[in-house]
Amino acid sequence: MPWPEKRGTKWRVRWDTGRVHPDTGKKIYDSKSGFNDETTAYEYGLDRESDVRNDRYISRRDGAVLMKDYAKDWLDGIDVGHLREKACRSMTRLYIVPRWGETAVGDIKPSAYRGWKKELLARPNVGPEYGREILGLFAMMMDDAVEDELRKASPVSHKRRRGKYVKKVKEKKRYMDIADVHQLASNALAYWGFPGYVFVLTMACTGMRPAELYALRREYAHPAWPASDPDEEQREEALERYAGEKPMPAVRVQHQHQWKDSTLTLLPPKYDSFRTLVVPPFLAELLELLVGSHDSEWVFPSINGGPLAKANFTYHYWRRIADGQEETRMRTEGEGRGGTRRPLPGWPAVKAYAGKRLYLLRHGHKEWIDEDGHSRVAVESRMGHEIAGVEGTYSNVTPTMERAIMDSLQDRWEKFVLTLDADWEPVSPKPLPVDLARWVKLQVAGAEKARLSAGS
Known part of the structure; x- marks a missing residue:
């Protein structure tokens, strides 16, 4: 039973909390002061002991944790x-x-x-x-x-909505047109060089997250992968699936680049979404040309040849690529105040992406493969997502599904290159390591041949 006691002009009440001190074995009591009379103090103590008996009690000591x-x-x-x-x-x-x-x-x-x-x-x-x-x-x-028994209930209501309804504002975005993607790639070529051209097309055709692209190493990219995979079991399975009688070029998402404890670190991809992504033949050719043009461990080195993740990519790369640039001269990255300035020819803004996020290229990739009618399990797996419930448990991505995605992306590219101006020429701030103009002409010729074959 609680017992009240007079403390000056006020009353205090003490009660048994039902707990025992772990070290001394003595009962733990709680108290509250400031009551004007004995009856009020006693009734307060009775209420607290009722809370103790019914497991509703939160001690004043525990509840006082800041x-x-x-x-x-x-x-x-x-x-x-x-x-x-x-x-x-x-x-x-x-x-x-x-x-x-x-x-x-x-x-x-x-x-x-x-x-x-x-x-x-x-x-x-x-x-x-x-x-x-x-x-x-x-x-x-x-x-x-x-x-943790620091409160009786949460102050956050999970049961009902309060206040006026506010419709969730959805980000405004346009359909990802491959012509816009190629203009972005061309802008990246003019600012960054050949790695920029391939970077944009790779993101649009694989849906990889930016940090996964930053961390893409040559041993996990076509043409080295899967033969170069350091995991023996993974390498054998991938060789059988992707380098068999009907090979499918692919890249392996094995890492993402993030800053951890002020150190640039290779971490597992988001949600541990390790996955293999087949790429269309045109992109496989570009990746092979790119890794053959430099000796960096990263498939997409920065302008100064270092890890791309060390740059503030959104500010130093993407905003210039998407928002356009007037003809100017820019100090070469990493050379300090006394560095030489390289000329930049200028390029147009891409209206659909000016002021928008780089991540929209990933969104657009999903739109493309959804539009082409691929199975949900193949789409979500490619995006690095898991399908919940029975569907996710029983479903599996087959080689046929992957080949269908590869073919539909190649078809989209071939239809686009047929619309390119015959005099399209790459613009780059420095000499290109490959003859990109000739490569594009070969792509157009291949698309023409494929169209004629389909018509016959």
């Missing part, structure tokens, strides 16, 4: 990928701790949470998508705080 301390312990205990952990720590440091850090976990009220949610989503530097991600992280912390 959010900044709980968030630190919570982050140290999560088991997620490197990039996800980095994002969680960043959101906690920038948004959760500044608002809730000095508040006890047990004192966060639903009304205060709703006010913070409204204010957070209204910030111009947050945006709806990022805001929902922050709120989702906070909700997970609060759910775990309930399991």
Whole structure:
């Protein structure tokens, strides 16, 4: 039973929490002061003992843990990928701790949470998508705080929607036209050189994530792969499937390049989505020409020959490629203030991608293979996604499915090159290591021959 006691002009009540100290074996009591009379204090103690008997009780000591301390312990205990952990720590440091850090976990009220949610989503530097991600992280912390017996319930309501309905804003994007893709590739050629031309076409025809392209090593790219695969079991299986009687050129997604602890590191691809991607014959030829033109370990070296992931690709490469550039002279990357300047001829903006994300090339690749009617399992596998449920368990990508994707991408390319101007010439800031103009003419001739054969 609780017992009240007079403390000055006020009353305090103590009650048995039902717990025992792990070291001394003595009972643990809790208390609350500030009551005006004995009856009110006693009834409060009875309510707390009722909570103890019904497993609803949160001790005042446990509930007083500050959010900044709980968030630190919570982050140290999560088991997620490197990039996800980095994002969680960043959101906690920038948004959760500044608002809730000095508040006890047990004192966060639903009304205060709703006010913070409204204010957070209204910030111009947050945006709806990022805001929902922050709120989702906070909700997970609060759910775990309930399991840790720091609160009775989460302040985040999972049962009903409050406030007015706001339609989710979907990113505006256009259909990925191969003519636009080739213009992007030509712009990359003018700014970056031959690796840029092949980079853009590879992303559009494989749907690889940017960090996966940055980390593509020559031993995992056509023509070396699969014979060069260091994994013996994987190499034997791939040789049988992709280098047999009917070979299919392919690249292997084995890594992504990310910064970890201030060091550029090869990590597994996102969601551990290791996969093999067949490529159309025209792209296989370009990849072979590219890796034969340099001795870098990376298929797509930067302008100065180093790892592409060390550059701020969006700012230093993609924005110039997509947004266009007037004729100018630019200091060669990596040469410092005294470096020589190389002439840039200028190129047009690509309207569908000006101001847009590089990632839209990955989206566009899925549009292409969806449009060509390929099976869902083949499409999702190629994108590095897993299909949930029974369909994902029983389905499998067959060589026939892969060959169909390869053929449809080649067909799309051949139809495009027939529309190219007869006098198309590559523009590059430096001499090209291959005769790209001649290669394109051969592609046009091959497409003409294929069209005539189909017509007969």
